[in-house]
Amino acid sequence: MSHTILVFDSGVGGLSVLQEIRQLIPGQHYHYLFDNARLPYGELSEAELISGCVALIEPMVTRLAADIVVIACNTASTLILPALRQCLSVPVVGVVPAIKPAAQLSKSHHIGLLATPGTIKREYTHELIRKFADDCRVELFGSSELVMLAEQKIAGLEPSPQQLQKLLAPITQSSLDVLVLGCTHFPMLKAEISQILGDQVTLLDSGTAIARRVRDLLPAGEENPEDETAVAYYTTAAISEGLTLSLKKLGFSKIENIKSE
Structure with a gap:
């Protein structure tokens, strides 16, 4: 029997997580919901982000009879999981920046987190660093522009090397x-x-861990x-047209x- 898996993100970044899920758990019904009306999430107020996400996701879970919900967005995961779990009876999985494996992997005990400004400033993120990377120097880099470049890439427009540099x-x-690529857009x-x-910097994301x-x-x-479907x-x-x-x-x-809208 196939399961119905609903993956949610602000834009197309969560496709990187869905790809990992499809590889690990093939033959299911995959539904991808993205809130491009309010992209990028890193610049929204907390109250607006929480209420808007719950209003979108809750009725979609009912409509699809989803067996599980994946919040494939680091910014949203730092805020909306308690509210969603309160109103849904199915499991809800969030994305956590890969701080713990990064700290374990680093030979120099010097790691970085590249994420949206929203994720960078959340207390949730700083608690992860205190808990799992206390013996490391951790640098934080926030960017909403990279989110939009990833959106453009999946729509067929290659990012400018000069802009990325x-x-x-x-x-x-x-x-x-x-x-750590702390936004699901960034693996794209x-x-x-x-x-x-360069090769001296190892890039880590959470896609494989979320799929497991x-x-x-x-x-x-x-x-x-x-019986596999993807909508x-x-x-x-x-x-x-390029994204389509x-x-x-x-x-x-x-x-x-x-x-x-």
């Missing part, structure tokens, strides 16, 4: 040896980021590739607008 300049001037730029930072968590929470069941939902009246094409290439059989 400028945005990553503070990191290139650091001596860190492990960089992994090749470009790695090219600028989803597998562990779902009831055991057989894979059914013939995407978005929250503005239009998405670009990319979603179809990723195997989404249906792309639906759920909330015209």
